[in-house]
């Protein structure tokens with residue numbers, strides 16, 4: 001059986017490593033990826049008209065409205081590079097977007113990364129960042145040469161407010177509240193949900209990617 005097109009969604013809580021896995025899956029499967037979040041950030045950086053529009057919402061900490069995000073997606077789906085298949089990251093975020101997506105194209109499956117809260121907290125709370133140049137360290141596995149100092153510039157490292165355990169718990173709750181109705185929606189529409197568990201803090205990305213590929217193969221979604 002030939003799989004001419006592979007169209008997946010990827011869901012995963014903050015700190016799950018979704019971006020890393022998506023990049024590796026893209027290479028292994030030879031398909032395109034789009035992160036709607038990255039897309040808007042790029043447009044903001046380049047100052048495109050879409051970027052200017054999106055920035056008004058992002059500056060207020062609001063989501064870019066469904067209509068705008070879906071418009072972007074529609075354009076992207078028409079591009080040559082998406083014709084072999086793709087992974088969508090960061091979309092849909094709302095039921096309206098899930099319905100829009102269904103009317104735009106038929107997806108093959110949701111890759112659902114399941115990571116326990118303690119793993120996420122352990123991972124994110126061990127992250128340190130240089131406030132001057134943004135270099136990221138990890139006190140568990142990516143330690144600076146001198147404890148608490150940036151290798152590049154010697155500035156004392158800080159913990160981002162976003163990476164404090166209480167804030168992480170809140171972010172995870174927001175994610176759960178958003179994802180639950182979406183997974184229910186996909187279940188109702190009989191889209192396969194391929195859940196892949198990660199119960200280790202320092203699991204190497206290639207191991208997780210192999211687990212994801214094995215799970216997709218197990219469901220006969222890829223060769």
Ligand SMILES: [Zn+2]
Nearest residue numbers: 130133150153
């Ligand atoms: Zn630095």
